[in-house]
């Protein structure tokens with residue numbers, strides 16, 4: 854199932870705008886998008902403070918590396934291990950598994966496991982708001 858989803862994602866990335874792509878996917882291009890929230894300054898800081906303790910290089914849980922230089926490519930348009938959602942779906946936070954994991958709503962979208970950060974206090978609301986805004990702005994690598 855996951856393998857075929859990945860194949861679809863690759864095919865979709867290579868195909869010139871498939872007619873079946875949902876509106877949010879067509880409207881969003883992370884390569885050209887802009888956001889007042891900076892991935893390098895704001896989003897990576899969340900991961901540095903709350904996530905890389907576990908999600909560093911080596912053998913991180915769910916094969917998810919969130920440290921500097923790896924986080925963006927491990928998230929954006931990347932299929933999650935625990936659900937059928939992408940980890941980050943540009944333009945659509947409610948379709949982004951990482952967003953559900955930090956809010957604790959991941960079980961409502963077919964996910965598994967615990968709220969992130971695992972066994973720690975939740976990420977502060979202002980940081981979740983930054984994640985929501987950045988994903989809504991098409992998740993640029995800015």
Ligand code: HEC
Nearest residue numbers: 903904907914915917933934935951954966967969970971
């Ligand atoms: C104390 C260790 C620990 C910390 C800190 C931690 N995680 Fe995790 N993470 C895990 C474990 C263990 C799993 C797999 C089990 C589960 O989901 O509960 C996981 C799974 C995940 C997944 C699922 C990935 C997939 O592809 O399905 C995401 C997304 C995630 N973590 C994001 C985060 C984020 C974002 C942070 C920081 C806000 C974070 N984690 C902090 C241990 C941690």
